[in-house]
Amino acid sequence: MKDVARRAGVSESAVSFALNGRPGVSEVTRDRVRRVAEQLGWRPSTAARALSGEGAATVGFVLARPADTLGVDSFFLQLVSGIQEVLAERHLGLLFQIAQDIADECAVYRRWWAEHRVDGVLVVDPRTDDPRPDLLDELGLPGVVIGGAPDARHPGLTTVWADDAGAMAAVVDELYALGHRRIVHIAGLAGLAHTERRIRTLRAEADRRGLTEVRSVTTDYSDAEGAAVTRRVLSGPTPPTALVYDNDVMAVAGVAAAAGLGFSVPADVSVVAWEDSALCRMVKPWLSALSRDTVEFGRTAARELTALLDGGPARAVQVPVPRLIERDSTGAARGG
Amino acid sequence: MKDVARRAGVSESAVSFALNGRPGVSEVTRDRVRRVAEQLGWRPSTAARALSGEGAATVGFVLARPADTLGVDSFFLQLVSGIQEVLAERHLGLLFQIAQDIADECAVYRRWWAEHRVDGVLVVDPRTDDPRPDLLDELGLPGVVIGGAPDARHPGLTTVWADDAGAMAAVVDELYALGHRRIVHIAGLAGLAHTERRIRTLRAEADRRGLTEVRSVTTDYSDAEGAAVTRRVLSGPTPPTALVYDNDVMAVAGVAAAAGLGFSVPADVSVVAWEDSALCRMVKPWLSALSRDTVEFGRTAARELTALLDGGPARAVQVPVPRLIERDSTGAARGG
Numbered sequence: 001m002k003d004v005a006r007r008a009g010v011s012e013s014a015v016s017f018a019l020n021g022r023p024g025v026s027e028v029t030r031d032r033v034r035r036v037a038e039q040l041g042w043r044p045s046t047a048a049r050a051l052s053g054e055g056a057a058t059v060g061f062v063l064a065r066p067a068d069t070l071g072v073d074s075f076f077l078q079l080v081s082g083i084q085e086v087l088a089e090r091h092l093g094l095l096f097q098i099a100q101d102i103a104d105e106c107a108v109y110r111r112w113w114a115e116h117r118v119d120g121v122l123v124v125d126p127r128t129d130d131p132r133p134d135l136l137d138e139l140g141l142p143g144v145v146i147g148g149a150p151d152a153r154h155p156g157l158t159t160v161w162a163d164d165a166g167a168m169a170a171v172v173d174e175l176y177a178l179g180h181r182r183i184v185h186i187a188g189l190a191g192l193a194h195t196e197r198r199i200r201t202l203r204a205e206a207d208r209r210g211l212t213e214v215r216s217v218t219t220d221y222s223d224a225e226g227a228a229v230t231r232r233v234l235s236g237p238t239p240p241t242a243l244v245y246d247n248d249v250m251a252v253a254g255v256a257a258a259a260g261l262g263f264s265v266p267a268d269v270s271v272v273a274w275e276d277s278a279l280c281r282m283v284k285p286w287l288s289a290l291s292r293d294t295v296e297f298g299r300t301a302a303r304e305l306t307a308l309l310d311g312g313p314a315r316a317v318q319v320p321v322p323r324l325i326e327r328d329s330t331g332a333a334r335g336g
Numbered sequence: 337m338k339d340v341a342r343r344a345g346v347s348e349s350a351v352s353f354a355l356n357g358r359p360g361v362s363e364v365t366r367d368r369v370r371r372v373a374e375q376l377g378w379r380p381s382t383a384a385r386a387l388s389g390e391g392a393a394t395v396g397f398v399l400a401r402p403a404d405t406l407g408v409d410s411f412f413l414q415l416v417s418g419i420q421e422v423l424a425e426r427h428l429g430l431l432f433q434i435a436q437d438i439a440d441e442c443a444v445y446r447r448w449w450a451e452h453r454v455d456g457v458l459v460v461d462p463r464t465d466d467p468r469p470d471l472l473d474e475l476g477l478p479g480v481v482i483g484g485a486p487d488a489r490h491p492g493l494t495t496v497w498a499d500d501a502g503a504m505a506a507v508v509d510e511l512y513a514l515g516h517r518r519i520v521h522i523a524g525l526a527g528l529a530h531t532e533r534r535i536r537t538l539r540a541e542a543d544r545r546g547l548t549e550v551r552s553v554t555t556d557y558s559d560a561e562g563a564a565v566t567r568r569v570l571s572g573p574t575p576p577t578a579l580v581y582d583n584d585v586m587a588v589a590g591v592a593a594a595a596g597l598g599f600s601v602p603a604d605v606s607v608v609a610w611e612d613s614a615l616c617r618m619v620k621p622w623l624s625a626l627s628r629d630t631v632e633f634g635r636t637a638a639r640e641l642t643a644l645l646d647g648g649p650a651r652a653v654q655v656p657v658p659r660l661i662e663r664d665s666t667g668a669a670r671g672g
Binding site: 222256 | 393
């Protein structure tokens with residue numbers, strides 16, 4: 001900084017004002033200082049900025065899922081890609097950690113905040129009974145919750161979410177129109193806010209139409225449980241004519257499991273996958289799926305967090321409703 | 337720190353010695369100070385540690401691949417899971433960034449190191465012509481290269497690698513024993529060290545056996561290119577009887593593409609996937625694949641980096657050779 005001041009012919013404090021974007025120096029001086037600083041390869045030390053209260057220039061992201069369920073999960077890599085795009089433009093780092101469970105995740109937030117490691121966090125997998133919003137409030141740690149519906153009890157948190165309820169209603173509409181009356185929803189993790197939202201919507205849509213053979217079964221999102229539940233429900237006395245899976249991996253495993261029992265898709269059973277991906281077009285038949293732009297979802301969340309860090313207000317931002325793309329795995333119900 | 341010193345009845349410098357694991361205090365004092373510090377919820381500030389030269393307590397990881405090729409890539413999530421397991425034990429953070437290209441990746445390293453953001457980096461996707469080892473040498477930035485063969489020109493870098501050449505030789509052995517003489521290797525990105533190693537080995541093994549219809553075609557690792565190249569090579573006048581894919585995604589897409597042209601697997605063409613995953617058991621027929629423990633690969637790399645940061649020597653560590661698991665996609669060559 002001394003070198004920059006000498007070369008630019010200004011005081012050290014003028015250099016500090018200029019490089020930190022603060023008032024107190026003219027635009028001409030600011031430009032000169034920046035040019036000289038660039039020539040000298042000077043960059044502000046994150047550590048120095050953190051101690052002077054200017055932030056860690058880093059955003060935290062914790063994923064509390066067992067490593068092995070991440071096997072073929074494209075959702076998080078796509079989400080992180082979108083997040084990273086926005087953070088990179090702002091020269092913000094992404095501090096990433098895989099936690100054992102939600103308690104471990106809370107401990108990570110406490111530690112990061114106490115150690116000035118992050119300026120804010122992106123919170124994923126919101127739950128119906130979730131200790132994290134209270135914790136962020138208590139710590140004063142800025143946060144954006146990805147995937148949860150807005151919660152009036154936490155006005156300081158931004159929420160970026162999709163209308164899972166609307167998407168599930170559209171799926172039921174379409175399956176009903178195709179004559180399906182027995183539908184099983186092979187859901188994700190119980191307790192996750194979006195899992196419960198989908199389950200509630202399915203129940204409400206079934207009740208509205210007087211359908212009694214419609215239900216949800218929760219799983220751990222793995223291909224193994226997707227296949228096991230598929231085999232179980234198809235082996236019953238009155239098997240469902242349509243299956244809705246909460247992710248692509250379970251749907252693909254489910255189609256294979258159905259084939260193993262002699263069920264043809266879609267002649268005997270229709271299949272819808274919640275999360276569209278390349279995977280849905282890699283199997284025969286190509287899977288009908290709910291599609292959304294996950295990379296853009298990540299970008300939106302990161303933009304909201306940087307806005308929050310810049311002093312903007314917390315907001316509830318809704319991304320477009322996932323759209324049902326009909327491919328070859330859905331058809332008229334047998335005898336429907 | 338003042339509070340800890342007062343409660344423990346020692347000087348502030350004794351607290352500093354005790355908590356930073358330095359000599360100068362007795363074991364009894366060290367234990368007392370640690371207990372008091374824990375009771376008070378005291379934690380060292382990363383920023384303060386960084387400025388005092390004690391490190392950022394953070395490891396960097398840059399991935400220079402386009403976001404969309406990460407679609408269904410389970411390799412990196414599994415690798416990061418293993419890395420994270422080891423780092424979490426040591427209370428080290430993982431700073432993650434997706435870069436546009438290798439030049440951008442180099443710029444990220446320069447910035448992170450200049451800003452004291454990381455203590456060391458994990459380098460992936462080593463290339464045959466790679467500017468990164470020179471850069472790490474120049475900066476003095478500790479690094480572990482994942483996947484590259486040891487390079488005597490960079491004695492300061494640790495290398496954690498697998499013997500791709502040995503695995504490819506085993507695949508050729510097996511296919512040759514099944515009567516295959518026309519083999520196409522649908523490879524990953526040109527210029528990556530392990531891609532080139534596999535291509536060279538395939539060539540050498542073919543030459544050794546006098547096989548003239550064996551070749552490699554490079555791709556971008558995507559399912560789209562995997563399918564396109566499959567269609568192209570199977571449409572020729574003398575199509576190959578065996579296909580070896582550099583990842584699971586391309587193999588699955590390739591089987592579907594082959595079926596589209598009327599080729600049955602393995603009756604008309606045998607298929608081997610390089611990277612085993614749940615995906616290989618989600619399609620019919622189940623794919624024969626090269627299997628390795630990617631989570632353990634990540635753990636090994638992280639352990640080597642922490643050893644380097646603790647002042648240990650750079651090493652070349654070889655992980656077990658990927659093992660060919662024969663499932664239903666490989667069989668005797670037609671007419672072989």
